[in-house]
Amino acid sequence: xxxxxxxxxxxxxxxxxxxxxxxxxxxxxxxxxxxxxxxxxxxxxxxxxxxxxxxxxxxxxxxxxxxxxxxxxxxxxxxxxxxxxxxxxxxxxxxxxxxxxxxxxxxxxxxxxxxxxxxxxxxxxxxxxxxxxxxxxxxxxxxxxxxxxxxxxxxxxxxxxxxxxxxxxxxxxxxxxxxxxxxxxxxxxxxxxxxxxxxxxxxxxxxxxxxxxxxxxxxxxxxxxxxxxxxxxxxxxxxxxxxxxxxxxxxxxxxxxxxxxxxxxxxxxxxxxxxxxxxxxxxxxxxxxxxxxxxxxxxxxxxxxxxxxx
Amino acid sequence: xxxxxxxxxxxxxxxxxxxxxxxxxxxxxxxxxxxxxxxxxxxxxxxxxxxxxxxxxxxxxxxxxxxxxxxxxxxxxxxxxxxxxxxxxxxxxxxxxxxxxxxxxxxxxxxxxxxxxxxxxxxxxxxxxxxxxxxxxxxxxxxxxxxxxxxxxxxxxxxxxxxxxxxxxxxxxxxxxxxxxxxxxxxxxxxxxxxxxxxxxxxxxxxxxxxxxxxxxxxxxxxxxxxxxxxxxxxxxxxxxxxxxxxxxxxxxxxxxxxxxxxxxxxxxxxxxxxxxxxxxxxxxxxxxxxxxxxxxxxxxxxxxxxxxxxxxxxxxx
Ligand SMILES: [Zn+2]
Numbered sequence: 001x002x003x004x005x006x007x008x009x010x011x012x013x014x015x016x017x018x019x020x021x022x023x024x025x026x027x028x029x030x031x032x033x034x035x036x037x038x039x040x041x042x043x044x045x046x047x048x049x050x051x052x053x054x055x056x057x058x059x060x061x062x063x064x065x066x067x068x069x070x071x072x073x074x075x076x077x078x079x080x081x082x083x084x085x086x087x088x089x090x091x092x093x094x095x096x097x098x099x100x101x102x103x104x105x106x107x108x109x110x111x112x113x114x115x116x117x118x119x120x121x122x123x124x125x126x127x128x129x130x131x132x133x134x135x136x137x138x139x140x141x142x143x144x145x146x147x148x149x150x151x152x153x154x155x156x157x158x159x160x161x162x163x164x165x166x167x168x169x170x171x172x173x174x175x176x177x178x179x180x181x182x183x184x185x186x187x188x189x190x191x192x193x194x195x196x197x198x199x200x201x202x203x204x205x206x207x208x209x210x211x212x213x214x215x216x217x218x219x220x221x222x223x224x225x226x227x228x229x230x231x232x233x234x235x236x237x238x239x240x241x242x243x244x245x246x247x248x249x250x251x252x253x254x255x256x257x258x259x260x261x262x263x264x265x266x267x268x269x270x271x272x273x274x275x276x277x278x279x280x281x282x283x284x285x286x287x288x289x290x291x292x293x294x295x296x297x298x299x300x301x302x303x304x305x306x307x308x309x310x
Numbered sequence: 311x312x313x314x315x316x317x318x319x320x321x322x323x324x325x326x327x328x329x330x331x332x333x334x335x336x337x338x339x340x341x342x343x344x345x346x347x348x349x350x351x352x353x354x355x356x357x358x359x360x361x362x363x364x365x366x367x368x369x370x371x372x373x374x375x376x377x378x379x380x381x382x383x384x385x386x387x388x389x390x391x392x393x394x395x396x397x398x399x400x401x402x403x404x405x406x407x408x409x410x411x412x413x414x415x416x417x418x419x420x421x422x423x424x425x426x427x428x429x430x431x432x433x434x435x436x437x438x439x440x441x442x443x444x445x446x447x448x449x450x451x452x453x454x455x456x457x458x459x460x461x462x463x464x465x466x467x468x469x470x471x472x473x474x475x476x477x478x479x480x481x482x483x484x485x486x487x488x489x490x491x492x493x494x495x496x497x498x499x500x501x502x503x504x505x506x507x508x509x510x511x512x513x514x515x516x517x518x519x520x521x522x523x524x525x526x527x528x529x530x531x532x533x534x535x536x537x538x539x540x541x542x543x544x545x546x547x548x549x550x551x552x553x554x555x556x557x558x559x560x561x562x563x564x565x566x567x568x569x570x571x572x573x574x575x576x577x578x579x580x581x582x583x584x585x586x587x588x589x590x591x592x593x594x595x596x597x598x599x600x601x602x603x604x605x606x607x608x609x610x611x612x613x614x615x616x617x618x619x620x621x622x623x624x625x626x627x628x
Contacts, residue, residue, distance in 0.1 A: 001547075085556070088556060090544060137623070145620065167511075169557075171623070172559070173558065174623045177515075177569060179491055181623065183492050184619060206531070207512055210485075213484070215492060227485040228483070230488065231476070238474050244476065256480050256482065257482070273458055
């Protein structure tokens with residue numbers, strides 16, 4: 001008995017622990033159920049090497065994978081009234097905001113960056129799903145305006161990458177008003193003759209899908225991303241029937257004429273570079289000019305350098 | 311048979327008592343006449359008290375009142391030569407959004423709005439005012455028509471929201487709404503919008519990005535229904551009252567937030583008690599807004615509208 005207790009049990013526990021706590025080292029693919037070693041998963045841009053399922057990727061990692069050498073500069077979001085309605089449900093909105101800011105170390109759910117892609121100056125605005133489900137309130141709307149104006153100032157294409165459940169309910173009607181606001185922002189880019197490209201990622205729904213996200217000159221989408229206006233559960237409750245196979249997925253939208261190309265994440269950067277070159281740079285760039293570090297400072301915010309690591 | 315809301319029951323009881331007494335008082339009994347007068351005063355007082363301090367949730371119920379004037383009532387009372395125009399030229403004609411040409415107090419205009427219907431059959435026919443993509447695409451087409459012929463546009467908003475259905479999603483509900491808002495913001499003619507009942511989320515803003523946005527006193531306008539908000543944030547639709555408070559969806563709140571430009575008062579007891587009076591009051595307010603905007607040149611009309619919406623959420627109000 002003592003032999004078993006003192007020798008075997010610790011060993012067994014060690015064995016058990018290994019399979020119980022692999023969360024940090026191993027991640028289970030929600031699609032095929034395979035365990036994937038974290039480093040392999042990260043190297044593969046969080047795409048399952050077994051089945052190709054696209055897991056959500058951190059917004060900074062997203063920026064890093066898009067820009068040349070993973071280098072970019074960030075534009076700070078313009079300051080807004082953080083809680084215009086003094087909204088309170090079971091929790092105060094101001095507390096929810098503070099929590100999200102503490103957890104993500106970000107001001108709000110949008111990150112605006114600029115740098116070069118394939119040598120061409122480009123502005124990217126990407127949603128941070130980890131920040132209150134990427135919901136769009138006034139700060140996000142303001143960030144989209146800043147991104148659009150930066151693109152116009154730099155005569156650069158604008159890429160917007162939503163990952164958002166929709167409007168930020170806690171900002172009430174003002175979150176609804178971000179729909180027209182964001183549409184005007186991207187319209188300024190279009191009017192300047194610059195490409196506006198959207199990359200629809202999981203999820204793109206509600207007020208975000210029904211505004212700037214569906215108005216791209218070019219609409220790309222990541223495989224399997226949920227894209228739609230109404231939530232699947234709401235629709236099920238209305239029609240009282242099973243939803244069709246693949247409903248509201250990127251491929252479904254492509255098949256229904258709403259998306260140009262479904263692009264896997266490892267091919268996204270090259271696809272974007274190719275499209276931007278074809279649309280915007282008829283001649284391949286001979287000399288790559290480094291972006292001006294202070295270009296953003298004239299517009300709505302200050303630049304801060306980033307080494308591009310998360 | 312008029313419909314009474316739950317909180318209107320005490321008023322309804324008084325009024326039915328008055329009605330009964332009136333039938334009795336044929337003989338001209340002085341006592342009964344006095345009693346009728348007394349009860350009538352009480353009922354009026356109660357009505358004034360109740361409607362003087364409607365809660366946001368009560369306003370939501372008033373805004374959804376089945377006897378509230380709907381799009382077709384406004385057309386009948388305010389428009390001459392109304393000529394409905396059908397279809398999105400791509401798929402179908404959506405009856406949840408109606409639009410067409412017509413004359414409004416000497417202005418030739420394009421009028422577009424949600425129609426909820428007035429009885430079971432017409433409610434079903436109009437899909438309770440919940441539009442599918444073809445509805446928004448029709449609205450977009452008509453706004454572009456107005457732009458081409460330099461006609462002002464008036465939109466009347468009254469919808470629980472865009473229709474949440476498989477077919478609507480398959481045909482690009484999100485894209486249709488987005489394009490409709492974009493069109494509101496691009497046209498170079500006056501665009502005056504009025505929230506006449508329920509301003510439900512994306513389905514409402516699709517028609518409401520106007521130079522002037524008016525709102526009837528007891529209408530509501532919100533990013534999500536109180537029930538929807540409660541079921542997400544309180545995890546139970548029973549908390550709709552609290553959600554209605556928190557969402558700041560009343561006309562007064564929205565005026566303070568700078569989201570609407572003007573509140574049009576409703577007769578005592580709400581639009582459903584005095585429909586003709588409500589319709590005329592809104593007509594006057596729409597006409598005043600149109601007159602103001604008619605002088606503006608096309609480019610300015612467009613840029614002012616865009617500047618107004620660009621500012622929303624900049625934090626003017628704390
Ligand atoms: Zn997998």
